[in-house]
Amino acid sequence: MSHRNSAVRALLGSLLVTVALPAIADSNDDRLRRDDLQLAEIASRIAIASAPRCQNLMPATGLVIIAIDQYPPELRKKFGLVTPVEIEAVVPGLAADRAGLRAGDRLLAIGDKVLAFLPLAPAASSATRDRVERQIIVLPPRAPITVQVNRAGRTVSAVLEPVAACRTRFEVVETDKLIARSDGETIQLSSAYIESFGEDAVAVAFAHELAHLVLQHGLKANKQTEREADRLSLHLLALAGYDPQIALRFWREHGASLGSRGHDSVKKRISLLEAEIAAMGAVR
Ligand SMILES: [Zn+2]
Structure with a gap:
């Protein structure tokens, strides 16, 4: 268990020093x-x-x-x-x-x-x-x-x-809950999400949250904005050199356990991803 905290708020001052300092991250x-x-x-x-x-x-x-x-x-x-x-x-x-x-x-x-x-x-x-x-x-x-x-x-x-x-902050939230979310400025993934699901799933979640940001959805989340973010996320993954199929694989593997609050059903979500990937293939 770490003592680090991820709340939000700040202040600032100034001055320069040259003394040897021990590392913060131990x-x-x-x-x-x-x-x-x-x-x-x-x-x-x-x-x-x-x-x-x-x-x-x-x-x-x-x-x-x-x-x-x-x-x-x-x-x-x-x-x-x-x-x-x-x-x-x-x-x-x-x-x-x-x-x-x-x-x-x-x-x-x-x-x-x-x-x-x-x-x-x-x-x-x-x-x-x-x-x-x-x-x-x-x-x-x-x-x-x-x-x-x-x-x-x-x-x-x-x-x-x-x-x-693309301008966005991103940070790890230390918790055993599975979290992938954004407030329109900062994209947060939980340590549990990263450690349970690994690289491809991190890319899938980040691309989805970044898609909301690219589309300037702000905090409005409804089934329509979620569909738009799912679609665009596949293109952002492809731009970054990921196979967009990783999104499909993620939802097939974990959809049942994660559920789809605020989104279409997992089944519908998967068919939308399939259709978009097929359309992308047709364009290529
Ligand atoms: Zn979303």
Whole structure:
């Protein structure tokens, strides 16, 4: 069981430091780090491939970050009191990785935003992390981003050369419930979903939620918007190099146990997916 928290809300301050700081993400969090990275890899791949379909873009940096205040106050001291945001992982092949940034680097600044000495949330909260992520996703999608990190006491500068992706935040919610949802800004998948179903299912769920976003459904969800998202999700999967059949396989395998609240029946959903895949094949 981890002490990390995924609530939402934030604040910001500033200053720079150069002292050696212990890593925030410790070995107890290996499982969550794996989940975070897996979601980031799949989400980045689909969001980048879908960019031509999106009105709002962001720079895909491949940065996966974590903040000290995702832990309760009594567990924060060992991480040091400064530079509260750390690179938890980098998506292989994306800008942060190519610029040489790595897990454990403590973020001092991104562009002109100084991240050292951010005020911390009083209770465990993802507020600081979310705030920093929101600053990143509104940066110009293809412009270089200068990043400064503290690595074992040294300040290291790197210039990220991002590619454009559909603008969305994505995060792992740590729970044993099977969750895949979006509030119109952030796409959330639960650790249970990722760990139970694996890569293809993560891609299927992410593509569906991203399709809602591309179609600007906001929070309105009805059978019609769900059908539209299901259809478009197949095209987004194909753009990202996935076989759209993975959506069909997912619903055939897990539909009965997951049910289809707010959607058509699982059976109807599967026939819609089949019809769309057949139509896509006919076009090719
Ligand atoms: Zn939906």
